[in-house]
Amino acid sequence: MKNKRHILRRILSLPVLLSIVLLPLLSALSVRAEGDEDKETVTLIEIRTKEDLADLAIHCHDDAWSYDKEVCLKEDIVLTGSEFSSIPSFNGIFDGGGHTISNYRYTGDGYISGFFLQLGENAVVKNLTLDYTIRTDDDAQCTGGLAGINAGRITNCTVKGYLFGSHETGGIVGINQKKGYISACTNKAQVMGFYYTGGIAGKKYGTLEKWHNRGNINSNDHWVRKDDENTESPFASLTEDTADIISLHSGVDTGGIAGFSEGIIHGCGNASIVGYEHVGYNVGGIVGRQSGIVSGCRNEGEIYGKKDVGGIVGQQEPYIEVDRTKSVRFASESLSDSVDTLIANAEASEEGVSADMRRLKEKSDALKQNVDALSSKEEVEKPEHIEPDETPEPDLKLPDRTEVKDAVGDLDLREDAEEWKKDTESLLKDMSEVSSALSDLGATAADSAETLSEDVQNIQDRVDSVYNLMGDLLNGAEESGVDYFFSDLSEGMLAENTTGRTDDCVNKGAVFGDIDVGGILGAMAVDDENLESNRIVTYGLKAGETYGVINVVTESTNEGRITSRKNNAGGIVGLIEKGIADHCYGYGDITAEEGDYLGGIAGRSQGMISSCYALCTLTGNNDIGGIAGSSVGIRNCVSMPVVINKGGNIGAIAGEIPRDKLTKEDDRRKVRGNRFVSEELYGIDAVSYRDSAEKYTYKELCQDETLPDAFRHLKILFYADGERIHSAEAPYGAKLSEIEYPEAADREGYYVV
Numbered sequence: 001m002k003n004k005r006h007i008l009r010r011i012l013s014l015p016v017l018l019s020i021v022l023l024p025l026l027s028a029l030s031v032r033a034e035g036d037e038d039k040e041t042v043t044l045i046e047i048r049t050k051e052d053l054a055d056l057a058i059h060c061h062d063d064a065w066s067y068d069k070e071v072c073l074k075e076d077i078v079l080t081g082s083e084f085s086s087i088p089s090f091n092g093i094f095d096g097g098g099h100t101i102s103n104y105r106y107t108g109d110g111y112i113s114g115f116f117l118q119l120g121e122n123a124v125v126k127n128l129t130l131d132y133t134i135r136t137d138d139d140a141q142c143t144g145g146l147a148g149i150n151a152g153r154i155t156n157c158t159v160k161g162y163l164f165g166s167h168e169t170g171g172i173v174g175i176n177q178k179k180g181y182i183s184a185c186t187n188k189a190q191v192m193g194f195y196y197t198g199g200i201a202g203k204k205y206g207t208l209e210k211w212h213n214r215g216n217i218n219s220n221d222h223w224v225r226k227d228d229e230n231t232e233s234p235f236a237s238l239t240e241d242t243a244d245i246i247s248l249h250s251g252v253d254t255g256g257i258a259g260f261s262e263g264i265i266h267g268c269g270n271a272s273i274v275g276y277e278h279v280g281y282n283v284g285g286i287v288g289r290q291s292g293i294v295s296g297c298r299n300e301g302e303i304y305g306k307k308d309v310g311g312i313v314g315q316q317e318p319y320i321e322v323d324r325t326k327s328v329r330f331a332s333e334s335l336s337d338s339v340d341t342l343i344a345n346a347e348a349s350e351e352g353v354s355a356d357m358r359r360l361k362e363k364s365d366a367l368k369q370n371v372d373a374l375s376s377k378e379e380v381e382k383p384e385h386i387e388p389d390e391t392p393e394p395d396l397k398l399p400d401r402t403e404v405k406d407a408v409g410d411l412d413l414r415e416d417a418e419e420w421k422k423d424t425e426s427l428l429k430d431m432s433e434v435s436s437a438l439s440d441l442g443a444t445a446a447d448s449a450e451t452l453s454e455d456v457q458n459i460q461d462r463v464d465s466v467y468n469l470m471g472d473l474l475n476g477a478e479e480s481g482v483d484y485f486f487s488d489l490s491e492g493m494l495a496e497n498t499t500g501r502t503d504d505c506v507n508k509g510a511v512f513g514d515i516d517v518g519g520i521l522g523a524m525a526v527d528d529e530n531l532e533s534n535r536i537v538t539y540g541l542k543a544g545e546t547y548g549v550i551n552v553v554t555e556s557t558n559e560g561r562i563t564s565r566k567n568n569a570g571g572i573v574g575l576i577e578k579g580i581a582d583h584c585y586g587y588g589d590i591t592a593e594e595g596d597y598l599g600g601i602a603g604r605s606q607g608m609i610s611s612c613y614a615l616c617t618l619t620g621n622n623d624i625g626g627i628a629g630s631s632v633g634i635r636n637c638v639s640m641p642v643v644i645n646k647g648g649n650i651g652a653i654a655g656e657i658p659r660d661k662l663t664k665e666d667d668r669r670k671v672r673g674n675r676f677v678s679e680e681l682y683g684i685d686a687v688s689y690r691d692s693a694e695k696y697t698y699k700e701l702c703q704d705e706t707l708p709d710a711f712r713h714l715k716i717l718f719y720a721d722g723e724r725i726h727s728a729e730a731p732y733g734a735k736l737s738e739i740e741y742p743e744a745a746d747r748e749g750y751y752v753v
Contacts, residue, residue, distance in 0.1 A: 045071045053077060053101070054084045066092035067122060073099045086113065091120035096128025096157070104132040104161075111141060112148035113165075114174065121179050123152030132161040132189070141166050142202070144174035145189055150206075151177040160188035160215070164222070168202035169193030170258070171215055178263065180206035189215045192222060195252050196259035198287070199270065204258040211268040213256040218280065219273040219304075224251070251280030253288035255314065256301060261290040262499075268297045270509075275304035278514055278565070282307075282314035284522065285509055291317040294502045299560075303511045310522035310574070311507025311560055317526055318551035318578060319500035320486070331469055332367050335434070335462040339364045342455035360437040360459070367430040427470065435463055489548040490580040491608055498550050500579075505556040507588075514565040515595075516574035516603075519558025519588050523568075524551045524607070525577035551579030551607070557587065564592040568603035570628070571616055576605035586614040587710055596622040596647070597629035597655070600639055608633035608670065613708055615640050622647035623655035625684075626676055630656045633670035638701070640677045640711060651684045652676035653693040668692045677701050698732060718742050 047053055059065050069092035076099050086106065106113055113136050119125065125146065136143050143165030144150070146157060150173040159171050168174040171187035187199040196202040199213030253259040256270030268286060275283040282289040283306075285299030290313055299311050308315040339361055438459055507519050516523040558571050568574040571586025586600040597604040600614025605628050614626050618641055623629040626639030631654055639652055649655040653674045659666050666684075671692045676683060683693025702712060711732075716739055718726040726742035744752045 048075045057087045060087045063089045077101045079103045087116045089118045091122040093124045100129040102131035106134045114144040114148040116147040119147045119150045119152040121151045126155045129158045135164040142168040142174035147173045150180040154182045157185045163191045165193040169197045170201040172200045174202045176201045176204040178205045183209040186212045197254045198258040201258045204261040207264045209266045213270040217274045254283045255287040258287045261287045262292045265294045270299045272301045277304045280305040284310045284314035286312045288314045297505045299507045301509045306514045308516045308522035309513030310518045312505045312520045314522045318549040331466045338459045363434045363437045488578040501552045503554045507558045510561045512563045516568045517564040518570045518574040520556045521573045523575040524579040554582040557585040560588045562590040566595040570602040571600045573602045576607040579607040582610045584612045589617040592620040598624045599628035602628045605631040610635045612637045617642040619644040623649045625654035626652045636673040652678045652681040653683045
C-alpha cells in the first residue's frame with residue numbers, strides 16, 4: 001500500500017508525463033487520501049470531447065463500473081452526430097462544472113430514454129446544463145431529458161430544448177423513484193406527453209425541492225389525439241365494462257413540476273403555460289395529481305385543461321388508512337390477547353376446562369390469521385405518518401347472527417364485491433366456531449374460580465364486539481354503499497404532517513377549465529380518470545375493514561382569475577369530496593357563465609371549510625356563494641363578495657347548504673361563526689342567520705385584528721386583451737375618479753372603457 005502511494009506521489013510530480021500517459025485512458029486518475037487505507041479508491045475522469053463522452057457511455061453498459069468514478073466535465077461539448085446516444089446506467093458522480101452539453105438528439109423506441117437512461121441510488125449529477133431535442137414514439141415509453149429513471153441525487157442542473165414523449169415524460173426525469181432527490185434545478189424545455197407529463201418529472205415518488213419550470217408543458221395541440229376532441233367528459237357514463245376507455249384519451253396528469261406525485265414537492269415554482277384549453281384531466285401549475293405533500297410552492301403561469309384543473313394541483317387524492325376503531329382485524333387481535341390471558345390464568349384448571357380452552361385457542365388463532373390474511377391481501381406500501389389517537393369502540397347493538405350472515409348476500413359494492421362477500425362469509429364462519437368453542441368452555445367452567453369466570457366473560461365481550469363491528473359494516477354498506485367504508489379524518493389531522501396535503505402555496509396565474517376548477521386545487525377527490533391507479537382501487541377494499549381519509553389544503557392563497565366553462569369553480573378548490581380547506585385566502589375573480597356552483601373558496605364541498613377569507617367577484621348561473629356555492633360545513637369564515645348571476649341560490653357565505661330530503665329543513669349544525677360584508681346579498685341564499693351567516697358593516701369587520709390586510713386596502717387590477725397591464729391600491733370606498741388609471745394605446749376601431 002505504501003509503495004502505491006509513493007508511486008502516485010512521483011506521478012503527480014510529473015505533470016507533462018501525466019498528460020501523455022492518461023489521455024488514452026479517458027483522462028482517468030485514481031486517488032486515495034493519505035491515511036485513508038480503508039476507503040475505496042475514487043477514479044477521477046475528465047470529459048473534454050464528445051469522444052470522451054461516447055467512451056464513458058460504453059463503459060456504463062456495466063452497471064457496477066461507475067460506482068467508484070467521479071466524472072468531471074471540463075469543457076462545453078457540442079454533439080454533432082450519432083457518436084453518442086445515452087449513458088445506460090450510472091452510479092457515480094457526474095459534475096458538469098457549470099458547462100453545457102448541447103445539440104443532444106435522441107429519436108428512438110427503447111422503453112427508457114434520456115441522456116442517462118438510469119441513475120442508481122449512489123449517483124450524483126450536478127452543475128450541468130443540457131440542451132436537447134428528444135422525441136419518442138413508443139406508447140409505453142418512459143422519457144426524461146436528463147434521466148429516464150432516477151434513484152440518485154440531481155442538483156443545480158438546467159435543461160432546455162424540446163421533449164416529446166408518451167408515458168412518464170419529464171423535462172429532467174421520466175420517473176423519480178422513492179430514493180430519488182432532485183433540488184435547485186430548472187427546466188426551460190418545451191415538454192409534451194400523453195400521460196404523466198411534468199416540467200421536471202413525469203412520475204415522482206421521491207423528493208423535489210426548489211425546482212423551477214420555465215418551459216411550456218403540453219401547451220399546443222401537437223400531443224392531442226383526435227379521439228379527445230369531444231368536449232363532453234367520457235367519464236360521465238363510465239361503467240365497469242368501459243373502465244378501459246381511458247386508454248383512448250390523452251392528457252391525464254399534467255403539471256408544471258410533476259405529472260403525478262406520491263412524495264414531497266417543496267419550494268418549487270412554475271412560470272410557464274401548462275395544458276391546452278378544453279383538453280386534459282388532472283392539470284396543475286405544480287403537479288397534475290398528487291397524494292403526497294406539496295408545500296411552499298408558487299405558480300405564475302396560465303393553466304388550461306378540461307377537468308380537475310388547479311393553479312397548484314389538478315387533483316389531490318386523499319391519504320387512506322385503516323380506521324382502528326372500526327376494524328375487525330384489531331378487534332380480533334384483542335380477542336386473541338384475551339384468550340391468551342385466560343390460558344395463563346387457568347394452567348392449573350381441570351382437564352375438561354383445559355381441553356375446551358385449547359379448542360378456543362385454536363379457533364381464535366384461526367380467526368386472527370384469516371383476518372390478517374384478508375386485510376393484508378394485495379396491500380400496497382403506504383407512506384409513514386402518525387396514527388390518530390384511538391377512541392373507544394362504539395357501543396352497538398349486537399345483531400342476530402343469522403341477520404348478519406344473510407346481509408352479505410345483498411351487497412353489491414363494486415367490481416370486487418363478490419370477493420368481498422366471499423371473504424366476509426369466511427370471517428363469519430370463523431366467528432361461529434369461536435362462539436361455539438366459547439359456549440362449551442363457559443358451560444364447563446361455570447363452577448371454576450372467579451378469575452377464570454371473569455376471563456371467560458371478557459372473551460364473550462370481545463366476541464360480541466367483533467360481531468357488532470361486522471354487523472355495522474354490513475348494515476352500513478347496505479344503506480350507504482361503498483362510501484360508508486370511508487370516514488373523513490382530515491379536520492383532526494390539520495396539525496400533523498400527513499400526506500394528501502397542500503400547504504403554504506400561492507397561485508397568481510389564470511386558470512381555465514371546463515369542470516372542477518380551482519385557484520389552488522381543481523378537486524380534492526379520488527381520481528376517476530385513471531382507474532388503474534386511483535387511491536381506493538390500489539388500496540383495496542378488504543373484508544372487515546373501514547378506512548380513514550385525510551385530504552387537506554391549508555395556509556394557501558389564490559390571486560389568479562378562475563374561468564370554468566361548466567360546474568364547480570372555486571377560488572381555492574373547485575370540488576371537495578372529502579377533506580378540509582383551512583386558513584386559505586381567495587382573492588381571484590371567478591367566472592363560469594354556463595355553469596353552477598361557484599365559491600370564493602370552494603365551488604362545491606362535502607367536507608369542511610374553516611377560517612377562510614374570500615374577497616372576489618363571482619359570475620355564473622346558480623348556487624353561488626362568497627365562500628362556497630354549496631357546502632355541508634363552513635366555519636369561522638369571512639367574505640366580501642360581488643356576485644353577477646343569472647339564476648338562483650345566491651349568498652354572501654353560501655348559495656346553499658344541504659336540506660333534509662323529506663322535511664327540506666336546512667342543516668346548519670356545521671355552519672357556524674361566519675361573517676360577511678355586502679350591501680346587496682344575504683348570508684345563505686336569501687336569508688342571513690345569526691352565528692351562522694351574519695351580516696357586518698365594513699367598519700365592524702375592520703375591528704377584527706386578525707383580518708388580512710387585503711380586506712383593509714384593496715387592489716384594483718386593469719386588463720387589456722386578457723393581459724394584466726396595471727394595478728393600483730386604494731382604501732375601501734374610494735371614488736373611482738381618485739384611482740390612477742393606466743394609459744391605453746390607441747387602436748383603430750376601438751375605444752377605452
